[in-house]
Amino acid sequence: xxxxxxxxxxxxxxxxxxxxxxxxxxxxxxxxxxxxxxxxxxxxxxxxxxxxxxxxxxxxxxxxxxxxxxxxxxxxxxxxxxxxxxxxxxxxxxxxxxxxxxxxxxxxxxxxxxxxxxxxxxxxxxxxxxxxxxxxxxxxxxxxxxxxxxxxxxxxxxxxxxxxxxxxxxxxxxxxxxxxxxxxxxxxxxxxxxxx
Amino acid sequence: xxxxxxxxxxxxxxxxxxxxxxxxxxxxxxxxxxxxxxxxxxxxxxxxxxxxxxxxxxxxxxxxxxxxxxxxxxxxxxxxxxxxxxxxxxxxxxxxxxxxxxxxxxxxxxxxxxxxxxxxxxxxxxxxxxxxxxxxxxxxxxxxxxxxxxxxxxxxxxxxxxxxxxxxxxxxxxxxxxxxxxxxxxxxxx
Numbered sequence: 001x002x003x004x005x006x007x008x009x010x011x012x013x014x015x016x017x018x019x020x021x022x023x024x025x026x027x028x029x030x031x032x033x034x035x036x037x038x039x040x041x042x043x044x045x046x047x048x049x050x051x052x053x054x055x056x057x058x059x060x061x062x063x064x065x066x067x068x069x070x071x072x073x074x075x076x077x078x079x080x081x082x083x084x085x086x087x088x089x090x091x092x093x094x095x096x097x098x099x100x101x102x103x104x105x106x107x108x109x110x111x112x113x114x115x116x117x118x119x120x121x122x123x124x125x126x127x128x129x130x131x132x133x134x135x136x137x138x139x140x141x142x143x144x145x146x147x148x149x150x151x152x153x154x155x156x157x158x159x160x161x162x163x164x165x166x167x168x169x170x171x172x173x174x175x176x177x178x179x180x181x182x183x184x185x186x187x188x189x190x191x192x193x194x195x196x
Numbered sequence: 197x198x199x200x201x202x203x204x205x206x207x208x209x210x211x212x213x214x215x216x217x218x219x220x221x222x223x224x225x226x227x228x229x230x231x232x233x234x235x236x237x238x239x240x241x242x243x244x245x246x247x248x249x250x251x252x253x254x255x256x257x258x259x260x261x262x263x264x265x266x267x268x269x270x271x272x273x274x275x276x277x278x279x280x281x282x283x284x285x286x287x288x289x290x291x292x293x294x295x296x297x298x299x300x301x302x303x304x305x306x307x308x309x310x311x312x313x314x315x316x317x318x319x320x321x322x323x324x325x326x327x328x329x330x331x332x333x334x335x336x337x338x339x340x341x342x343x344x345x346x347x348x349x350x351x352x353x354x355x356x357x358x359x360x361x362x363x364x365x366x367x368x369x370x371x372x373x374x375x376x377x378x379x380x381x382x383x384x385x386x
Contacts, residue, residue, distance in 0.1 A: 021224065021365060022221070023221075024217075024220040024221055025217050025219070025220045025309045026217075027220075028217040028220055029217035029218075068277075069274070069277060069278075072273055072274065072277060073270065073274065076269050076270040076274075079269055080266060080267070080270060083266075083269065084266065099218075099313055099316055099317065102268070102269045102316055103218075103309045103312060103313055103316075105269055105273050105312065106306075106307045106308070106309045106312050107309075108307050111307060170377070173380065174214060174217070174380070175214075175374065175376040175377040175380065176373070177217070177376075178369050178372045178373030179369075179370050179374075181369050182362070182365075182366045182367065182368075182369035182370035182372075182373065183366065183370070185365055185366045186361045186362045186366035187361075189361060189366065190361045
């Protein structure tokens with residue numbers, strides 16, 4: 001398989017958030033600001049990349065019947081690593097992402113890629129797929145975070161773009177997450193249709 | 197009194213789906229019909245309460261005494277996954293009728309972040325056992341309330357004329373946003 005295509009498919013065509021609609025909890029819960037979205041996206045990317053690689057390495061050793069629990073243990077291990085590293089080096093980000101860091105374990109994208117892709121492909125393809133899907137996820141979170149931050153407080157990554165009094169607070173709060181995501185999905189659908 | 201505050205806050209003010217964004221996948225996935233929404237709510241309630249009790253015991257009687265709190269994530273997810281399997285096997289044997297109603301939803305629950313989320317939150321908030329159980333039940337009710345209202349809205353939404361680009365998922369998510377706005381009206385009552 002063409003590795004470049006394998007890498008880029010996660011961005012637009014098979015974007016885990018906008019097209020496949022997987023792993024919605026962190027998408028909505030951590031995108032109050034662009035930087036939180038990016039942090040969450042990169043944490044998930046690391047877990048996806050590592051778990052895809054390891055699952056692909058051990059795919060011939062694991063008996064078929066216990067494969068899902070084994071994958072979960074592999075994923076949970078890397079999530080714990082991310083948790084500890086973030087707590088040590090990025091305590092403020094860790095604080096603001098809160099419960100969503102341990103919840104990467106139950107993110108359907110991670111288990112989904114392990115089961116659907118990594119368990120059937122070579123190590124190289126699997127790790128590239130993990131990286132591509134993860135960065136696609138990070139891209140989606142950052143985009144949504146930036147949109148919400150801009151509409152809500154007039155800033156992107158804390159740089160002021162609009163004066164603060166024009167911000168619509170609702171976009172930082174819970175309802176804005178749903179509404180902004182709905183419109184972004186509509187736009188993505190439209191773009192994908194045009195290309196096809 | 198404490199319990200009443202926990203209940204009201206979990207169901208209305210900090211609704212688990214619409215405010216804390218836990219369990220959004222089943223919220224979007226099984227909300228096309230009210231019937232399935234009710235079934236899912238039953239399964240979630242059952243597993244959430246059980247999982248909270250079991251993970252509470254594990255945290256306080258295994259992880260804490262041995263000082264291996266960092267294994268929390270791994271331990272909890274394994275326990276929840278096996279618990280779901282166990283519930284499935286027991287239900288099949290003991291109550292085939294209930295199994296018929298909840299069976300299809302059980303495997304989906306392992307990856308429902310609401311279950312693991314509530315289990316972790318109970319530990320983080322340092323609840324006692326009873327408070328934890330109350331909290332779990334209240335969150336399950338909150339999940340069910342949001343899910344069933346949303347399913348009702350979506351059934352109506354199917355009959356409406358919607359702009360082409362927004363059809364299907366986008367309009368459903370925007371509707372969820374408006375529903376979340378309605379729930380924001382409850383903020384401040386506790």
